Amino acid sequence: MDIFLQQIINGLVQGSIYALVALGYTMVYGIMGLINFAHGEVVMIGTLVTITVAGTLIKVGMPVALAGLAGLSAAVLVCMALGWGLERIAYRPLRNAPRLTPLITAIGMSIVLQNVAMIVWGRNYLTFPHLLPKINFEFAGASFTAVQVMIVVVSGLTMAGLIFLVYRTKLGMAMRATAQNPQVASLMGVNSNRVISAAFVIGSALGALAGVMVGTYYEIAHYQMGFMLGLKAFTAAVLGGIGNLAGAMIGGVLLGIIEALGAGYIGDLTGGFLGSHYQDIFAFVVLIVVLMFKPSGLFGEKTGDRA
């Protein structure tokens, strides 16, 4: 089996998920300069809601595909409401506060959501229902599954849809205008509160989708899973240039591939001293390197000293 090709495929799959989550960070940052550190928890809630809804429906005898769709819809709706509520309750009252305040609030909300999830779903690892049949494909010595294909295809389509929304619709234009000059945008009649809510709601819907993908891929979920995923997606957004949509997409895929290659070769590189379970270090090495040498990321504009 060709390790290189195999790891590229694995990285592409993982990277698609990072990209979807990174978009949530970058949309909110682009419009209001806030890093919503609770976004990883929104993804986690999406996964857990799907487990509950799809799992229950399968148990009562609903066809798996239908139950999966119901679970996905429920996750998307719950996460959209959650994103909207987060902004209304936690961030809007701090709109004119110093930059550090909403950042600390975001970390606080992340802790609150983790604990709520722990109370609702418990401390144990939960099994994600099998939503897709286990089919394996072989290609040039590498193998991949139907689930992996589904993740890459659905992410790609979703991101194309998002680009259409942002660059071809009136709402998208209002979002871009607000990101560039909120005061003048409001003089044009744009209600900035609505635009900010839209960024949270759309970002959360993408997060929910990512949550379902993570669940389908790893078949396991936990109330703390959003933390590491969120941190890595944040890294991906920074790598691409936070605030930049294409940057989040490319940064996500790139980070996934870097991680997968790192995990694939770290054993050989260190003479077996470190194993593939050290793959997490690669994301943070990337984060540190980007912050040291190109803090604006691959595609980002100079952003000044935003917290």
Next chain:
Amino acid sequence: MLEVTGLRVAYGGIQAVRSITFHVNEGEMVALIGANGAGKTSTLKAISRVLDAAGGDVHFCGEKITRIPSHDIIRKGIALVPEGRGVFPRLTVAENLAMGAFVRSDAVDVEKDLKMVYGYFPRLKERETQLAGTLSGGEQQMLAIGRALMSRPRLLLLDEPSMGLAPIMVQKIFEVIRLVAAQGMTILLIEQNAKLALETSQRGYVMESGEITLNGDAKDLLNDPKVRAAYLGE
């Protein structure tokens, strides 16, 4: 049409505008002149609700607009060309103009107004697909004025349209402002270039340290010895 009564604006404890009263009648062009820091821009910001007034009232067409949100100002028919132009740098010229028509749903008339704006400023038509941030200062000013016209306003507020522009560009911009005024548009013009502003307008107000100290016909103000001494460099 626009009535400002006892308007006050304060930043923290500092009063930028101290109880000013003035009005603009339908179809006329009024200049508000004064030195840098006299409170002219603060006045416009308070009218357009970007800033909260500390006191006083603003009525537009008989309706009190002192407390409505700034994103509803344009729906009342007031368009502001902000100081420093405020174009959206990473939107194209066409998108900037479309933002001007953001609140309108009459697509056919919007298309007509777009043709009109491109008629006023053929340069904008040439640069339609270019990002606004890549335009020269004068072109950005054209864009800011065109964008304001795209909302088909009843009152146009112009904040320092000549600022930072080459004399030839100032001429071009003011040619269009005169054309727009000749079509019957009501305009409140804020300018540091007092001569140009008073020559273009019918009436004028002179603002000093947050207060209106003189007002009258633009021609009379142009000949007023105090105005000549303070603002026309004589």
